Amino acid sequence: MSGDLPRSFKIVTFWLVLGALVFLGVQWQGRREQEARLTVVGDIVNLERARDGHYYWPGTLNGRRVVFLVDTGASRTAIPASLARELDLASEGEVRSNTAGGVVTGRLVRVDITLNGGVQARRRQAVALDGLGEEPLLGMDVLGRLRLEQFDGVLRIDLRPER
Template identity: 50%
Template sequence: MPSKELPHTFKLLTIWLVVMLGVFLAFKAWEREREASRFQLAGQTVVLARAPDGHFHWPGRVNGIAVDFLVDTGASSTALPQALAEQAGLAPLGSVRTQTAGGAVRGFVARADVTLQGGVQAARLPVTVLPDLAAPLLGMDVLGRLHFSQKPGELRIEPQDADSR
């Protein structure tokens, strides 16, 4: 009669796969918790914690598409990667040449509805769209309309309506 028991190697492989799946899921849960703790609402105040990359990130939406804005007080206007602009259905209104840390680049200007967690909105905000931009940048065109202060590792923002109508 043949043995109905699974081979020893198959049992060990199954155990290792279950252990590795558990480790992977635990890491993902930790990662999600860490991401969520970077944004907090303290009453009406938005509190952003400095991310491991050294920057502040503010979750939001561009024309309904979820994005993670990098807060850039050195940028005069909000800038979006071209792939995101295409996904959000932004139409070019005109070409633009802008100076970045990497040098002069060409892009285009478009209008977008920007919504940030915590209630900040900017409808039909003129944005700069750049082909090789790594991440969406939230510039002073929005930030300049808000009251913000910085403590070590923390950016506190008093949301007001940043609507650009």
């Protein structure tokens, strides 16, 4: 019986390592798909809808590379509280926000946002929320300054100045 334990342990370890590698590969592929869904032609940015039905826009938040989830239902840009702590963002007070999951309390922070394609929003107030997930939410405080058009699974952002 004692001879079975090492063999069983090796088999279990093999499957755990294999499972972890598959999981990491799927996560990595998902990130690459999100980034590959952006094309820029002149002053037009096209975001293709991801498999999960959302639009993602790669960029930076205070110089850190991130992929924003485009959220036209959010009035304000929101970032994970863990990211705010990593970036050592100073709190400008607390705010209560209505979310799909109910009312939550977050911290107000200032951020610099740069989106691939040339969109910049400097010193914008955002809310840092616990339990938000990995992706920051790009809200209408930034998106509302842009001309958006959605059709056939593509979100088209026209960056040309209005005439």
